[in-house]
Amino acid sequence: MALATASGPSNATAPTFGVAGTRRWILPVAAFGLLAIVAIAVNPNVPSWMDIGLQKWVRDRYMWTVQNSNTSWIFTSVFNPLSDAINWMVESVQWILRTLRWPGVLALFAAIGWMTAGIRAAVSGGLAMAAIAVLDVWEPAMVTLSIMVTAVSIALVIGIPLGIWTSRSDRAERVLRGFLDTAQVMPAFVYLIPVTIFFGIKYPPAVIATVIYAVPPAVRLTSLGLRSVPTVMNEVGESFGCTSWQQLLKVQLPMARSTILLGLNQVIMMAFGIVVIASLLGADDLGNLVLKGLQKNDVGAAFVPGLGIVLLAVALDRISTGERSTPTRPPLIKLPTVDRRTGTLIALGTVVVAAAIAKLADVTAIPDALTVDISGTINDAVGWVQDNLRKGVPVIGGTQAINDFLVTDVLEPLRKFLVWLPWLLVVVVVAGIAYLSKGWRLAVGCSACLLLIGTMGDIPGGADGRTHLWDLSMDTLSQVLVAIVISVAIALPLGVWAGRSDRAQQVMRPFLDTAQVMPQFVYLIPVLFLFGVGRGAGVVASVIYAIPPCIRLTGLGLREVPYTPREAAISFGATERQELVKVQLPLAFRSIMLGINQTILMVLATVIIAALVGAGALGLVAYEGFTKPIQKIGQSAAAGLSIVFLAIVLDRITQAWGTSPDQQRRS
Amino acid sequence: MKTHRRSVKLLAASLALTGLLVACGSDDEETTDPGTEAPAATEAPGATEAPAEGGETPTSGEGIVLAVNPWTGSAVNANVAKVVLESLGTPVELLDIDENATWVGMDDGSIDAVLEVWPSGHAADYETYITGKQSVVDLGLLGPSAKIGWYVPTFVVEEHPELATWEGFQDPELAKLFSTAESGDDLGQFLMGDPSYVTFDEQIIANLELPLKYVVAGSEAGLITSIQQSIDEKTPLLLQFWQPHWLQSKVELTEVKLPEVTEECLASAAAGDGGYACDYAVDELYKAASAGLEAKNATAFKVLKNLQLTTDQQNEIAAMIDSDGMAPAEAAAAWVAANADVVAAWSA
Structure with a gap:
């Protein structure tokens, strides 16, 4: 809530104070007060008549699918051909990559990078691929690449038209938004087995799971981009007599x-986030190697393919989106400038020549002399960390002490408190926060989301035969809130630092890329070792994953503050600190809030990973749908949807904090 | 704008050209690709004939896919089967895949067989796919049996001999030795691993009235890390674990004695009435195949049906992989070469 009041200064125009203001508050305060009293008076637990039978419905649909998967027309004439087509695409990409051989693929990455973003992108793209070769994970990396290229292409083919549509219709945007939120936050483990029944094993389900995860950013950022095209430009287009299509293709896009x-960058990052989970279904890719390392409890063996995944994501990102920051230094070597056409020819010529030479020289595998095995070094480093950070660290005592404090003094009291609260009171309080943040509509929407959690029934199991889904949701909420607070507390200062120092930004960037793309399965073991099985480890795993977007967007926000107001402040004698606190931070407020909002979604997206290190709650129930689908698919869907509803509530409220008061009034 | 578009066209054209160029060059390579599986087969000991390429492929030559689930035993069985089947002319693809996805794969025929199923975790799959839909068939027992149970690191029993049986845990003071931040100070922690395992632990704890808190680690990695930490730091740990597991040969664990398995206890498990209060029953590992396998490749079906390993044999090969660091394929080939008589019986 402290964050909401931080918007105070920019809120000065809103008539919050004074007599008229007071009267405006009487009605809402009375209404919420009354609701709160009612909430306390009625049943403290979700009544069982609210159960709409969702779990049984899902399970019945699932069993129907299992029974008819080889006979119904929907499989034989829709999903099976679709699955074959996806498989064909993946294998075609693999064939091209095999045919180019590794020198050709290196040259291709460098060439594409050069054409889209210049020499820096060419070098970083090429180097990242070369590093994959040196790590000796080339073959599985090419399988991963083929899955990713297919999935990202499909995600763009679906996402960009949807983005265009939502940019032109508010209704479409409202309808689609819920689906996009669900796709992004619903844990993949809930639908992985059903997807396997629909699309078979190996590559097709991996592609589909990745597409589900990667479409939302494509839609959102396309729509955002089109909506932020200045009206003037559209009017210019119109006055020149552009048709709607021309307007779209020649002006807006x-x-x-x-x-x-x-958006493409985010699509790639999201797609890579699911590589390991997708390999559970039989793909022989980098994710499979990560799982094999995990199976042997060998962190080094899991780290190397994990690093391969990071490098692949970085290479694709750099060559497809270019270096987004303009170089601050003049280039070291001044290359002769060529026009685009010659450039393209040179680039492609290089690829052809590299592939041809590789073919003639019969280069197939990477020469052993060029590869290094870093898994031993990693294991040594991890061993050192585990031996030295767990106990006996001065002042803080070590990670075990941190874990014990987090669980005993923060997480458990918070969970108990949230579970103890009458459930309707939670709904009313959240609705009140939503009302203060934006207005009645948000309040109604948020309470609806929370009430829906109440309609999904209890989870069988537990000591007394059943566990309240609501209590599990409060357990998850307590963990998520703590993870969010810790993430923001770490990310904001780092983001401010990155926003004010080029060097800091450069140093942080590879770490941020790694934290965002490195499969969490790789660092589960060290996190488990340091913090022990339980909620502490779960919070830490979420924090590592969730801080990069907040750091990035805070840094970006500070950098985008125009220089004029800062200069004005300095000329009035503001110290550096005053200039940061009074000028830069307020002006970067929206971007920072967007960063916090992204952090919240990331934390919720890792609820399921937290369950794999002992955090339990909704994540564990959702995961059980994957481990025992026939018995538990229904409750898994209920838990997955509860995670989605919690995410929507937290997302909408924090988004409201990020919009300025003028926009609030308009909406 | 214009030049940009032209360059895109150029890019597409030249990419296609590159593809063509290299494709023409690599035609020969492509055709030999399937053949590379043949030499692999002839390398296998006891191989007498490579599969005939093209034209009239013998029925025994149709390739099959075997699932490898993420534990060593599964890799052992599948690799042994691969060596044997390839020596008989059936190319075998091994697919690393999750055990639940395996059943879906066998159902639609994209996986032909899996050679090690732990029955306790797959009763619902058995009922749905084997008994009900009959898209999967039971191939009989593999041979080794497995046992889930309650374990403590051996040093715990050395210090507190009464903890060798469940009665020891009735003492709240002893149970508190196992407390963690998650269990709170008053109860001891009982750790369960991956939720895909069969578990009656919550019921056992409740019905035997033990002062323990049931905590789900969520993954096997969580269990293994906890065991290693417990042994390193000499902090007591109580958990669900099982035999065979590669860790059992590396660290000292002791199984806690639970009440004997009784008929009522098993009946309670079947009824799901929450009254389970005894030890876990022994798991007899079995094999399963896709219903289409017999028609697709009768030889492979027969061999897989006959294939059996004793616990000792499976452990021997598993040790070559886990302790000596051999690749599963190498270990299987070496064992098959040394046990030709055992293997010959499967195809007889």
Whole structure:
């Protein structure tokens, strides 16, 4: 809530104070007060008549699918051909990559990078691929690449038209938004087995799971880009007699290019986030190697393919979106400038020549002399960390002490408190916060989301035969809130630092890329070792994953503050600190809030990973749908949807904090 | 704008050209690709004939897919079967895949067989796919049996001999030795692993009235890390674990004695009435195949049906992989070469 009041200064125009203001508050305060009293008076637990039978419905649909998967027309003439087509695409990409051989693929990455973003992108893309070769994970990396290229292409083919549509219709945007939120936050483990029944094993379900996860940013950022094209430009287009299509293709899309490219970047990052989970279904890719390392409890063996995944994501990101920051230094070597056409020819010529030479010289595998095995070094490093950070650290005592404090003094009291609260009171309080943040509509929407959690029934199991889904949701909420607070507390200072120092930004960037893309399965073991099985480890795993977007967007926000107001402040004698606190931070407020909002979604997206290290709650129930689908698919869907509803509530409220008061009034 | 578009066209054209160029060059390579599986087969000991390429492929030559689930025993069985089947002319693809997805794969025929199923975790799959839909068939027992149970690191029993049986845990003072931040100070922690395992632990704790708190680690990694930490730091740990597992040969664990398995206890498990209060029953590992396998490749079906390993044999090969660091394929080939008589009986 402290964050909401932070918007106070920019809120000065709103008539919050004074007599008229007071009267405006009487009605809402009375209404919420009354509701709260009612909430306390009625049943403290979710009444069983609210159960709408969702779990049984899901399970019945699932069993129907299992029974008819080889006979119904929907499989034989829709899903099976679709699955074959996806498989064909993946294998075709693999064939091209195999045919180019590794020198050709290296040259291809460098060439594409050069054409889209210049020499820096060419070098970083090429180097990242070369590093994959050196790590000796080339073959599985090519399988991963083929799955990713297919999935990202499909995600763009679906996402960009949907983005165009939602940019032109508010109703479409409202309808689609819920689906996009669900796709992004619903844990993949809930639908992985059903997807396997629909699409078979190996590549097709991996592609589909990745597409589900990667479409939302494509839609959102396309729409955002198109909506932020200035009206003037559209009017200019109209006055020149552009048709609607011409307007879109010649004015809007080109002007929205940079935002759409940012969308591509996010699509790639999201897609890579699911690589390991998708390998559970039989793909022989990098994710499979990560799982094999995990199976042997060998962190080094899991880290190497994990690093391969990071490098692949970085390479794709750099060559597809270019370096988004303009170089601050003049280039070291001044290359002769060539026009685009010659450039393209040179680039492609290089690829052809590299592939041809590789073919003639019969280069197939990477020469052993060029590869290094870093898994031993990693294991040594991890061993050192485990031996030295767990106990006996001066002042803080070590990670075990941190874990014990977090669980005993923070998480458990908070969970107990939230579970103890009458459930309707939670709904009313959240609705009140939503009302203060934006207004009646948000309050109604948020309470609806929470009430829906109440309609999904209890979870069988537990000591007394059943566990209240609501209590599990409060357990998850307590963990998520703590993870969010810790993430923001770490990310904000780092983001401010990155926003004010180029060097800090450069140093942080590879770490942020790694934290965002490195499969969490790789660091589960060290996290488990340091913090022990339980909610502490779960919070830590979420924090590592959730801080990069907040750091990035805070840094970006500070950098985008125009220089004029800062200069004005300095000329009035403001110290550096005053200039930061009074000028830069308020002006970067929206971007920072967007960062916090992204952090919240990331934390909720890792609820399921937290369950894999002992955090239990909704994540564990959702995961059980994957481990025992026939018995538990229904409750898994209920838990997954509860995670989605919690995410929507937290997302909408924090988004409201990020919009300025003028926009609030308009909406 | 214009030049940009042209360059895109150029890009597409030249990419296609590159593809063509390299494709023409690599035609020969592509055709030999399937053949590379044949030499692999002839390398296998006892191989007498490579599969005939093209034209009239013998029925025994149709390739099959075997699932490898994420534990060593599964890799052992599948690799042994691969060596044997390839020596008989059936190319075998091994697919690393999750055990639940395996059943879906066998159902639609994209996986032909899996050679090690732990019955306790797959009763519902058995009922749905084997008994009900009959898209999967039971191939009989593999041979080894497995046992889930309650375990403590051996040093715990050395210090507190009464903890060798469940009665020891009735003492709240002893149970508190196992407390963690998650269990709170008053109860001891009982750790369960991956939720895909069969578990009656919550019921056992409740019905035997033990002062323990049931905590789900969520993953096997969580269990293994906890065991290693417990042994390193000499902090007591109580958990659900099982035999065979590669860790059992590396660290000292002792199984806690639970009440004997009785008929009522098993009946309670079947009824799901929450009254389970005894030890876990022994798991007899079995094999399963896709219903289409017999028609697709009768030889492979027969061999897989006959294939059996004793616990000792499976452990021997598993040790080559886990302790000596051999690749599963190498270990299987070496064992098959040394046990030709055992293997010959499967195809007889």
